Amino acid sequence: MQPLGAAPLPSLEYLLECSNEALATLELKCLDLSAQNLKAAKSEMEQSVANREAAGVCRWLIENREDLINLSRKVIDGKQGIIRFPELSVRRTA
Numbered sequence: 001m002q003p004l005g006a007a008p009l010p011s012l013e014y015l016l017e018c019s020n021e022a023l024a025t026l027e028l029k030c031l032d033l034s035a036q037n038l039k040a041a042k043s044e045m046e047q048s049v050a051n052r053e054a055a056g057v058c059r060w061l062i063e064n065r066e067d068l069i070n071l072s073r074k075v076i077d078g079k080q081g082i083i084r085f086p087e088l089s090v091r092r093t094a
Contacts, residue, residue, distance in 0.1 A: 009015070015023065061068070 010018075015026075018026070
């Protein structure tokens with residue numbers, strides 16, 4: 001299956017008749033397209049991770065909204081409150 005936006009290679013017969021210059025040009029074009037694809041994939045992965053993080057914040061708010069509102073009311077009323085965040089089971093490395 002051909003990736004989106006990728007032009008098929010010319011036939012082997014044509015490639016065997018090409019000059020070294022033409023083959024070198026085609027090689028550079030293919031390497032450039034590969035680099036562009038990798039850059040786009042990296043961007044997609046970063047966006048995917050950011051969306052997962054946003055979803056995690058939403059989930060935490062769904063599960064803890066009532067407690068958060070109650071603690072906020074206590075603070076407004078001058079009472080002390082503690083918000084406990086769940087411990088992360090996955091350690092992040094730099």
